[in-house]
Amino acid sequence: xxxxxxxxxxxxxxxxxxxxxxxxxxxxxxxxxxxxxxxxxxxxxxxxxxxxxxxxxxxxxxxxxxxxxxxxxxxxxxxxxxxxxxxxxxxxxxxxxxxxxxxxxxxxxxxxxxxxxxxxxxxxxxxxxxxxxxxxxxxxxxxxxxxxxxxxxxxxxxxxxxxxxxxxxxxxxxxxxxxxxxxxxxxxxxxxxxxxxxxxxxxxxxxxxxxxxxxxxxxxxxxxxxxxxxxxxxxxxxxxxxxxxxxxxxxxxxxxxxxxxxxxxxxxxxxxxxxxxxxxxxxxxxxxxxxxxxxxxxxxxxxxxxxxxxxxxxxxxxxxxxxxxxxxxxxxxxxxxxxxxxxxxxxxxxxxxxxxxxxxxxxxxxxxxxxxxxxxxxxxxxxxxxxxxxxxxxxxxxxxxxxxxxxxxxxxxxxxxxxxxxxxxxxxxxxxxxxxxxxxxxxxxxxxxxxxx
Amino acid sequence: xxxxxxxxxxxxxxxxxxxxxxxxxxxxxxxxxxxxxxxxxxxxxxxxxxxxxxxxxxxxxxxxxxxxxxxxxxxxxxxxxxxxxxxxxxxxxxxxxxxxxxxxxxxxxxxxxxxxxxxxxxxxxxxxxxxxxxxxxxxxxxxxxxxxxxxxxxxxxxxxxxxxxxxxxxxxxxxxxxxxxxxxxxxxxxxxxxxxxxxxxxxxxxxxxxxxxxxxxxxxxxxxxxxxxxxxxxxxxxxxxxxxxxxxxxxxxxxxxxxxxxxxxxxxxxxxxxxxxxxxxxxxxxxxxxxxxxxxxxxxxxxxxxxxxxxxxxxxxxxxxxxxxxxxxxxxxxxxxxxxxxxxxxxxxxxxxxxxxxxxxxxxxxxxxxxxxxxxxxxxxxxxxxxxxxxxxxxxxxxxxxxxxxxxxxxxxxxxxxxxxxxxxxxxxxxxxxxxxxxxxxxxxxxxxxxxx
Numbered sequence: 001x002x003x004x005x006x007x008x009x010x011x012x013x014x015x016x017x018x019x020x021x022x023x024x025x026x027x028x029x030x031x032x033x034x035x036x037x038x039x040x041x042x043x044x045x046x047x048x049x050x051x052x053x054x055x056x057x058x059x060x061x062x063x064x065x066x067x068x069x070x071x072x073x074x075x076x077x078x079x080x081x082x083x084x085x086x087x088x089x090x091x092x093x094x095x096x097x098x099x100x101x102x103x104x105x106x107x108x109x110x111x112x113x114x115x116x117x118x119x120x121x122x123x124x125x126x127x128x129x130x131x132x133x134x135x136x137x138x139x140x141x142x143x144x145x146x147x148x149x150x151x152x153x154x155x156x157x158x159x160x161x162x163x164x165x166x167x168x169x170x171x172x173x174x175x176x177x178x179x180x181x182x183x184x185x186x187x188x189x190x191x192x193x194x195x196x197x198x199x200x201x202x203x204x205x206x207x208x209x210x211x212x213x214x215x216x217x218x219x220x221x222x223x224x225x226x227x228x229x230x231x232x233x234x235x236x237x238x239x240x241x242x243x244x245x246x247x248x249x250x251x252x253x254x255x256x257x258x259x260x261x262x263x264x265x266x267x268x269x270x271x272x273x274x275x276x277x278x279x280x281x282x283x284x285x286x287x288x289x290x291x292x293x294x295x296x297x298x299x300x301x302x303x304x305x306x307x308x309x310x311x312x313x314x315x316x317x318x319x320x321x322x323x324x325x326x327x328x329x330x331x332x333x334x335x336x337x338x339x340x341x342x343x344x345x346x347x348x349x350x351x352x353x354x355x356x357x358x359x360x361x362x363x364x365x366x367x368x369x370x371x372x373x374x375x376x377x378x379x380x381x382x383x384x385x386x387x388x389x390x391x392x393x394x395x396x397x398x399x400x401x402x403x404x405x406x407x408x409x410x411x412x413x414x415x416x417x418x419x420x421x422x423x424x425x426x427x428x429x430x431x432x433x434x435x436x437x438x439x440x441x442x443x444x445x446x447x448x449x450x451x452x453x
Numbered sequence: 454x455x456x457x458x459x460x461x462x463x464x465x466x467x468x469x470x471x472x473x474x475x476x477x478x479x480x481x482x483x484x485x486x487x488x489x490x491x492x493x494x495x496x497x498x499x500x501x502x503x504x505x506x507x508x509x510x511x512x513x514x515x516x517x518x519x520x521x522x523x524x525x526x527x528x529x530x531x532x533x534x535x536x537x538x539x540x541x542x543x544x545x546x547x548x549x550x551x552x553x554x555x556x557x558x559x560x561x562x563x564x565x566x567x568x569x570x571x572x573x574x575x576x577x578x579x580x581x582x583x584x585x586x587x588x589x590x591x592x593x594x595x596x597x598x599x600x601x602x603x604x605x606x607x608x609x610x611x612x613x614x615x616x617x618x619x620x621x622x623x624x625x626x627x628x629x630x631x632x633x634x635x636x637x638x639x640x641x642x643x644x645x646x647x648x649x650x651x652x653x654x655x656x657x658x659x660x661x662x663x664x665x666x667x668x669x670x671x672x673x674x675x676x677x678x679x680x681x682x683x684x685x686x687x688x689x690x691x692x693x694x695x696x697x698x699x700x701x702x703x704x705x706x707x708x709x710x711x712x713x714x715x716x717x718x719x720x721x722x723x724x725x726x727x728x729x730x731x732x733x734x735x736x737x738x739x740x741x742x743x744x745x746x747x748x749x750x751x752x753x754x755x756x757x758x759x760x761x762x763x764x765x766x767x768x769x770x771x772x773x774x775x776x777x778x779x780x781x782x783x784x785x786x787x788x789x790x791x792x793x794x795x796x797x798x799x800x801x802x803x804x805x806x807x808x809x810x811x812x813x814x815x816x817x818x819x820x821x822x823x824x825x826x827x828x829x830x831x832x833x834x835x836x837x838x839x840x841x842x843x844x845x846x847x848x849x850x851x852x853x854x855x856x857x858x859x860x861x862x863x864x865x866x867x868x869x870x871x872x873x874x875x876x877x878x879x880x881x882x883x884x885x886x887x888x889x890x891x892x893x894x895x896x897x898x899x900x901x902x903x904x905x906x
Contacts (some may be wrong), residue, residue, distance in 0.1 A: 034629060039541065039572045063560065065659040069637045073629075076660035078568040084537035085572050088492065105556065107516065107592040115531040119492045119538050138655035140561040176487060176526075178480045182752040184522045202591035206488060206518040207529035211839045297634040451782060 009391025052406030056094030094428030096125035122211030122427035168204030231257030246386030273365030301356030464843025505859030527634030547881030549578035575880035621657030674791035684710030700840030726818030754809030756803030
């Protein structure tokens with residue numbers, strides 16, 4: 001951790017997605033959609049982000065074929081297997097995988113993250129999400145998805161179980177005493193004997209405590225439930241905020257919630273998304289943005305928008321306004337994204353076509369087109385004006401958009417003293433200035449050996 | 454596939470396990486138990502196996518902390534994350550992960566194997582197992598584990614669902630038509646709409662069809678249920694057989710079962726386990742075997758044996774005989790291992806101490822100590838006498854035991870024309886002479902787009 005006198009530095013995460021975040025990126029000549037199932041493509045992206053000294057790379061995830069395969073490039077790597085493959089070709093950058101708490105088991109999830117943390121020498125992060133679509137539920141034997149509040153109840157217990165499992169081995173449990181034939185001190189490996197509302201898990205985990213103790217805990221929902229969950233558990237938050245004022249409001253709101261969980265403001269880093277459309281001149285950046293907009297398939301944009309708004313918009317005139325929308329309380333999917341999109345359309349009086357264009361780059365995340373200097377100015381403003389501890393960087397096209405950011409924006413941030421010029425830590429927790437959690441072994445009741453097998 | 458006139462060649466799989474298969478290996482000076490949570494250690498093992506042109510490497514798995522952590526080195530990597538990390542440092546060798554059908558979901562499992570298959574360029578294999586211990590059940594909310602027959606019922610349906618998911622994209626579904634903005638032909642991506650006794654899964658998978666179509670399907674249980682399952686689904690079988698006669702009996706039994714599923718003998722390769730204790734002279738090999746036996750901790754051996762036999766043996770005199778045992782039909786864990794061990798003790802009239810020594814190297818798999826020439830003779834005999842299509846090679850100590858096998862046994866097998874001198878195929882299926890399955894897309898009923906998200 002930095003000394004108290006060291007300057008506050010921002011944190012940068014590269015959010016990687018197929019051919020890029022713009023929904024038409026794969027049609028643009030600067031992208032390589034034929035490579036989205038080639039691990040070497042993602043290796044290049046990870047190594048580029050590491051060259052820029054970014055804190056981490058990150059993959060989103062969903063448990064159903066999103067309704068986009070007709071008009072958008074889908075790589076489809078599962079994040080944990082993909083990040084394990086990237087761990088071996090990188091050395092310092094953090095590796096954040098999205099895993100849902102809705103259709104997984106805490107034992108599997110805790111174990112896979114412990115495994116990734118060992119594999120990567122302490123670089124694993126878990127973006128904790130809930131699954132909120134009917135299509136996901138139907139891949140797991142459910143006809144309807146869980147109600148929003150219940151999903152978060154389950155998520156809280158899921159994380160509690162995972163933490164107990166990661167802590168079921170003390171750091172010094174392995175003795176490796178070849179002479180006496182004692183590998184581990186079983187007094188330092190204990191069952192967790194968890195019995196809760198959603199899970200009953202005996203433990204201990206079958207992996208020793210990993211370099212970071214726990215992976216970095218990340219969260220990405222901005223609803224009331226999501227913000228409260230973040231304040232309780234998350235160490236970094238990805239969020240979509242369109243304006244500085246919105247960003248400041250969210251930042252203050254979430255930071256203010258920390259105290260009730262005995263946490264300080266710095267214990268959680270807030271990273272709004274930014275989709276930077278970079279040009280060597282402002283005109284060039286705007287032209288690139290327009291090129292991407294021109295490549296959009298309206299049918300696709302309308303389907304995406306229907307999903308975000310929980311409202312079937314098909315057949316409506318593209319140059320007309322949004323129809324009347326439900327209330328947020330009636331949305332059981334991504335509540336915060338619903339509200340953001342509805343507010344954006346209302347505030348700026350957008351037609352459907354205009355809204356589709358505005359959402360094309362970042363699906364609700366902020367899009368900013370400009371020169372590297374202008375982009376650095378924006379990041380600095382949000383960072384110094386109480387809206388961000390760093391950014392979730394979402395290049396509109398890949399690999400070029402990430403290369404441009406690393407080669408042209410990062411050096412400006414470094415020159416301004418806002419960003420590291422070399423990694424100072426070896427683990428993801430160190431990059432984000434988060435301490436390694438001390439183990440909290442359950443009180444000894446029974447021996448850990450369990451039944452021999 | 455080889456032309457009909459090409460000679461029959463054996464298949465070799467390296468079964469990798471921590472410091473080696475002998476339960477005392479980690480105490481031996483030739484092993485490196487301090488490295489069992491270091492991915493570079495496993496990278497070296499994988500590269501060594503690839504240097505020997507072996508068909509594949511393989512990791513076993515269990516979903517609870519086996520009762521061995523006090524006296525045996527436990528790495529604890531989760532196999533799919535570990536193999537993904539090994540995929541990027543190898544080029545040709547197959548990568549076989551054990552995943553249980555008892556406490557997993559077919560959607561997750563199908564997806565992770567498709568992901569590994571893409572990552573590795575077609576080198577993924579799935580060792581399909583059921584989980585049969587109470588300690589595993591208790592990590593997944595169950596107080597008791599599923600009855601043996603029911604576990605296999607679930608396993609069959611699990612595999613059927615996984616196959617449907619892998620086939621839910623036709624090979625040519627991705628069009629990548631940048632000009633028209635059409636990424637995939639959604640007429641070639643379909644829901645599977647599976648509704649069975651254990652699973653309801655809508656599909657399609659959110660990963661396009663992988664290089665091999667399906668991962669190689671491997672199975673490792675030798676009970677009646679296990680043999681029938683293998684005959685129906687498996688393309689390779691790992692099995693523990695102590696004598697040539699037992700091996701021949703098993704081989705004939707399983708091959709004879711294939712016809713009722715419309716399969717030919719060559720559609721399934723049988724690989725008995727062999728734990729080769731290698732010395733430059735026979736005396737040196739026997740001395741190494743004795744050294745390992747002398748390092749055994751009897752308490753550990755007794756606990757392992759109690760687990761295999763479903764009978765608490767603690768406190769019994771080590772130099773006395775086995776007590777009366779239950780019948781196989783009353784065993785709900787690994788039935789075939791129970792029978793093998795009980796038969797071994799009876800046939801050779803072993804005391805508990807002798808039985809523990811005999812099981813130390815391979816947990817019931819055959820152990821053979823000798824020179825490279827003698828080991829090659831044994832492999833050739835089983836291969837030519839109708840007991841094996843290849844071998845599951847289980848080095849007693851690692852990395853040395855694998856290095857010795859690759860450097861000294863493999864060249865003899867190559868000289869005899871029994872084993873490849875170069876890889877001829879690029880995928881795991883090609884190594885095992887198994888065809889790439891044609892897609893079997895479900896009839897079109899509904900569009901694959903599902904709900905937009």
